[in-house]
Amino acid sequence: MSHYQFIAAPFSLYSGKARGYLRWKNVPYLEVLSTREVYEQEVMPRLGYGMVPIIITPQNETVQDTTDIIDYFEAKLPGPGVYPAGPVQKLAALILELFGDEWLLITAMHYRWAYNEDFAYQEFGNTGFPHLPAEERYALGKKAAENFKGSLPFLGITPKSIPAIEKVYEEFLRAFDAHLAAHPFLFGSRPSIGDFGFLGPLYAHNYRDPESGKIMERVAPRVADWARRTHAPQQALSGEFLGEDQVPATLEPLLAIFAREHLPVLQDSIADLQKWVADNPGQSELPRITGFHKYKVGGVEDDRAVFPYPLWMLQRVLDHYAGLEGDDKAAADALLARIGASALSDMSITPRLKRENFKLVLA
Template identity: 45%
Template sequence: MTSYTLYGAEVSYFTGKARAYLDWRGVDYDEKPATQAVYRDVILPNVGWPVIPVATMPDGTVIQDTADIMQAVEARENAHPPAWPASPLQRFVSELLQLYGDEWLMLPAMHYRWNYNEDWAYGEFGALSAPDLTPDQQYALGRKNGARFKGALPILGISADTVPGIEKSYEAFLSEFSAHLDQHPYILGARPSLADFAFYGPLYAHLYRDPASGEIMQRLAPKIADWVERMKAGGCHGSGELLSDDAVPETLEPILRRQMREQLPAIKATSTLFSDWAANAASGDRVPRALGDVDIEIESHSGPAKARSFPLWRLQAALDVYDTMSPEDRTRADTLLGRVDGKELKTFRLPARLKREKCQVVLA
């Protein structure tokens, strides 16, 4: 009997992340395409809004959000080694890189998909929703369903003003991550862990699999294409060790520095808007997906974006790891934060705490 079901799509960023984790964990699961019927019968009644991936546990519990899915499977399987590194600095860095992979690599992923692979993506969206239609009918349906996703570009801050910065940043990221992969097979050593799964979402579903984007990755960063293929094959199915002594490779520092430079200011501006919202909200209130408008700046190109609230939730998870470190571990974390121009994170805290309830982020 199948234990878990993952409802998602080959074309989907976060389904890629969850699938890579489940394959690495080696659990018995069935992946089912999120067809129109699945949205209607499974996703909307249980999650409340149209989003993938959604997983069902063996007891029937329905879970949304990749981190929640992974945590639930980790808790249930109690298998070793864990997906979340056990040592504090590696865990802190993993949470930070999850925030980067989930929420900032979304910019190049969505830009390249919708500005370089648009027609192809419509065909894929149509084939997913209605596998039995003809390619022309699928394309027409895909145009309709895909409009919502293409419509996310201005929300994310992808505009004529920021595109040159997004491309410059992505190409630099490709060379930074390639340099890391020259030294280490995965992000923290010889096996995948949380950050690998988070990076795999965009780097597989969009930036490797979309044809024009895949060509760019193969040309500029064949080492990353190789990592994608190794992750796709199951990431050596859980074997291998993370670096000993809680070490964080120096080759990750340029990526963390990029995160502090590009992503952190947007999150801080969002946090200020969150403070205004939280002042008039009650515990259990659902945090709006967008809290207003912010400006993002990426490689000296700036433009407006929506102040998306979800990254605050991922940042809280990272800061919680920092806040529970022993004084010695925190000193090591502070040294790293200093080297990556992230000293602000020593003191920056959200103005109010968040928690998850019924597949939503709510005020704690």
């Protein structure tokens, strides 16, 4: 076997993120549908739990987590990459990857389950049980989807927060659409790690789910076009990042939404991690949820679970920032101040986190 296997699903958020990257990077891979059998016989034994997408290498190694998948191929394959060389561009790209993966997720989950419930059940059924008749596929798909639909309140998606989620999402779509009037991708003509972070929620859910796709086409047709182009690049390894480490001014409204909506959640998550560590001496493996907190979306307060995993992604941002010096640091600080994210410069994840054997653990 000389190709990579990519176990994934068409309707899966993080599969969309990785697939767009694999195509742009020209990775020789074959996609394997994560049917129930594949999930039970390949995914679960390899990870110790169920999660897609995964990569199986020709040497039979497993790579999970889309960020690890991207980093694996960035290190392994020659040619252009998705991390900008410009230090301020890279900082902004890492922030936007985190924001896409972990905050736009809220919009992806809300719109799927509010407007595409039947379609989603069909998709779960078609993927999990493709050999069964349509009715059985639907029934089993509905059952398989229970946990996902059931996660909405944990993500802070309730009747109270929904109008605010929709308001912020439309603000985000308009700002991204305006940016795309001037640039094909976030940082120029080459997709970056930030574009792929956006792609999961914006392609697999918010573009591909039929009712959500109509909303995207109506509010932000350039974003729909970007989702198509980024998920199915016409030319692998193409394009350039903007010169002189430019972060276009049109990205600042997007970064400001991160600072306003996501950063406070991350600050609470650090505090909760520290509390969890104090309450659980001697334990290294983190649970999926460390607690609950009040969060705000579009100014509306609601309850939400606190997830430690996004702190592992935030740590990447903070590690990059910590390495900046001189003019680069001054330019980064000026950007953070303009977007309202100066708090980032004093944040640190203590204790540090790492991923080991597909688990999040204290470093």
